[in-house]
Amino acid sequence: MTARLGRRGFVSGAVALPVALTAPSLSRAASAMGFDDARHLLSRTSFGGTPAEIQALEPLDFTAVVDRMLSRSRTLASAPAPGWVDEAPSFVRQQREAAARKEADGKPVNVVAQLIREQGRELRCWWVEEMLVTDQPLVEKMTLFWHNHFTSSVQKVRYVPSLYRQNVLFRREALGNFATLLKAVARDPAMLIYLDGVRNVARQPNENFARELLELFTLGEGHYSEADIKNAARAFTGWSIDRDTGQFLDRMQQHDNGEKTFLGQTGAFNGDDIIAILLRQPRTAETIVEKLWREFVSLTPDRAEIGRLAGIFRSSNYEMKPLLRAMFLSPAFRDPGNRGALIKSPVELIVGTAHLLGLPVPEKTPLVRMMAGLGQSLFDPPNVKGWPGGESWITTNTLLLRQQFLRRMIEASTVSSLDGNMAMAPNRRAERRQQVGPDQAMANMRPVEGRSLRDAGYEARLGPTLLGVDTGRLVRTLLPHKPIDAVDTTGLSAGAVVAAALLDPAYQLK
Secondary structure, three states, X not given: OOHHHHHHOEEOOEEHXXXXXXXXXXOOXXXXXXXXXXXXXXXXXXXXXXXXXXXXXXXXXXXXXXXXXXXXXXOOOOOOOOXXXXXXXXXXXXXXXHHHOOOEOOEOOOHHHHHHHHHHHHHHHHHHHHHHHOOOHHHHHHHHHHHHHOOXXXXXXXXXXXXXXXXXXXXXXXXXXXXXXXXXXXXXXXXXXXXXXXHOEOOEOOXXXXXXXXXXXXXXXXXXXXXXXXXXXXXXXXXXXXXXXXXXXXXXXXXXXXXXXXXXXXEOXXXXXXXXXXXXXXXXXXXXXXXXXXXXXXXXXXXXXHHHHHHHHHHOOOEHHHHHHHHHOOHHHHOHHHOOOOEOOHHHHHHHHHHHHOOOOOOOHHHHHHHHHOOOOOXXXXXXXXXXXXXXXXXXXXHHHHHHHHHHHHHOOOHHHXXXXXXXXXXXXXXXXXXXXXXXXXXXXXXXXXXXXXXXXXXXXXXXXXXXXXXXXXXXXXXXXXXXXXXXXXXXXXXXXXXXXXXXXXXXXX
16 A cells, blocks of 8 residues: 555554544544444545444444534645646746647647646546545545536636636635635636636627526526526626636626616626625525435435525525535435435546555556546536436446446556556447436446456455455445345455455445
C-alpha cells in the first residue's frame, strides 16, 4: 500500500476515517449501531467501507457518528493540483500561439486540442487522486453531486483552469450553503462559458443559463413560464468574464435596466434579484431534496418526507448540514428495504473497489479511462442535465464492461497493470436502445468465463485491507445483502471468496 493511499484508509491496520470518528466523546456509544448500519452508512456517505472501517463504527452511536461526520468538513483538497490551474487565459493563448507555429514530423498538429485534452486528463486524474486519498469522502461525494447538478464540460468550456476553480467552489460549499453556492455558480466563469452567459447582452439576451437555472437548478419543469425565462435572461445580461484574467466581470453597459416581471413579481431586476426570488419559492428546496433523496436514500421519493426535509432546508436558510443530518437520521435512510436499492455509479464502483482492495494506484489514468468506458467521464457530463444515474448506469453495453473491470481488478497487482482494452468509449446511442432495468440487468450479470475460483490464486493478491478477515465477514462487507449467485465457499481461500463476492451482481449495488 502506498503512503498516499494510507492517508485515505489504513496505515499498519489503523483506519483514518473511523479513527477520527472514534474520538473519546464517541468511544462509549449510548446505542451501538451494529454491522449493518455501519456498513450502510459508509456505503452511502463514502466510497464504501473496508472491514476495519466498518468494525470501527459498529460500537458507536449512529447519531453521534453522523454529527461528527458532518462537523469535520474540510473545504480544500489535499491532493496537489496540476501546475497549470492558475494560468490566465492570456497566458494560455500565448502558449497556444507559440506551439501552433511548430510542426511535428513535418505535419501541422492541432495544438489547442492536444493541450485541452491533456489538461482534461490531468484534471480527472487529480480528482480521482483526491477521492482515493481524502479522509472526508462525504465531501467528495457532495462535490460530485454538485458537479452533476451544475454541469459544465471540458469540451464546451475549453479553458480547463476554470473547471478546476469550479470544482474548488463545489468542494468549498459541498456541505456549506446552497444559496451561497447558487449565487457563486451564476458568476462562475466555467458556467458563464458553458451556458453562454458571456453572450447574454441587453441587445440580444441569451436564454440558456436562465432556462437551466429554472428547469434544472431550482424549480424544475412545469413551475415557470416561457416569459419567466425571457425576463430572467434579461436580468442576467452583462454578467461576463474578463478575457485576460478569466475572472467574473459585470459589464454594466451591457445590462438591461428595464422593468421585468418574474414569477409574478415586477421590478428592474438583476441576476441577484432573480436568485433571491427563486430562493423564496418552496419548490426550490424540494428540487434539491428530491435529488439528494435519489442520491442517498432511494429512487422512489417519499412525498411526505420530501416536504418535511424541504421545510428543514428552508428554515435553516439553505444550510446543507441540517438537511443532510435530518436525511441520514430519517427512518427511510436506515430502512433495511433501502439497503442495496441503488446502483453504484462508475466513479463509486471504480474508486470504491480500488479503496477496498488496497491496490497501489501510482497512475490514475487507467481508472479515468475505465470511468469513461462505463459512461462517466468526469468534467464531461453527457449534456446540461448531467448523468441521469439510477437505472441508467446499467445497460447491455456497460454490464459487460463492469464485469470485465472487476475481473481485471481481482487479477491485478497494481492498477497500472490494468491499462489496456478497458479504455473503451461508451456508445451512448447504443446504450439508449439497450437500456435495461436493474432487476433484469442483475439477473443477466454472471461471472465471465475464466479460471475457476479455486485455481485462480486470488489469495496471493488479497489487499492489506482484507488480510486476516473472516470469510463470512468479507462477504457481508462486500455485498449489501445476500449474494444473488449462490457460491459454495467451502474450501475457498479468502482471496477466492473476495473474488466471488466482487463478481456477484449484488456488488453492483449500494
